[in-house]
Amino acid sequence: MAKTASQNALERKIFSFLECHNMCVLCTIDDNDFPRGSPMEYWVVKPNIFLAAAEGRKLDNIRRDNRVCVAVYAQFEENFNRMQGVQIFGRAQIINYGKPAYAKAFERKGYFGIDLKKNPRYTHLIKVVPDFIEYIESELAKDVIKTKRTWRRKE
Numbered sequence: 749m750a751k752t753a754s755q756n757a758l759e760r761k762i763f764s765f766l767e768c769h770n771m772c773v774l775c776t777i778d779d780n781d782f783p784r785g786s787p788m789e790y791w792v793v794k795p796n797i798f799l800a801a802a803e804g805r806k807l808d809n810i811r812r813d814n815r816v817c818v819a820v821y822a823q824f825e826e827n828f829n830r831m832q833g834v835q836i837f838g839r840a841q842i843i844n845y846g847k848p849a850y851a852k853a854f855e856r857k858g859y860f861g862i863d864l865k866k867n868p869r870y871t872h873l874i875k876v877v878p879d880f881i882e883y884i885e886s887e888l889a890k891d892v893i894k895t896k897r898t899w900r901r902k903e
Contacts, residue, residue: 776809838878
């Protein structure tokens with residue numbers, strides 16, 4: 749099924765917003781079913797989100813339950829009257845050092861020919877494949893209820 753003009757416009761808004769930012773909160777589910785939020789740097793290889801991560805609880809959580817949410821937002825302006833952000837709901841995949849997808853994703857970030865294994869912060873790569881993305885922007889409508897739009901990945 750072809751996307752509508754409004755779906756295409758929403759997709760452009762979402763990915764334009766994501767490409768203008770680089771910090772997010774990655775939310776995973778721990779072994780007690782509690783959410784865990786980790787502030788992280790990210791980059792986009794449309795439609796996926798990539799994050800570099802050292803070994804730790806967020807990776808343990810993803811190995812057990814790969815459902816994640818990534819939140820990215822701009823600073824609120826004018827006493828909360830201007831807001832913009834996204835929540836990305838999807839599945840995370842862990843890509844280990846040495847896999848072709850690992851090097852390719854880092855090259856998209858601009859890291860070429862660097863031995864990333866020497867830096868423990870970059871031991872693993874998390875790839876988030878969005879199922880759907882909620883986009884909120886106060887400029888979309890005067891009524892706050894109508895400021896949220898949802899993008900869904902097409903199979």
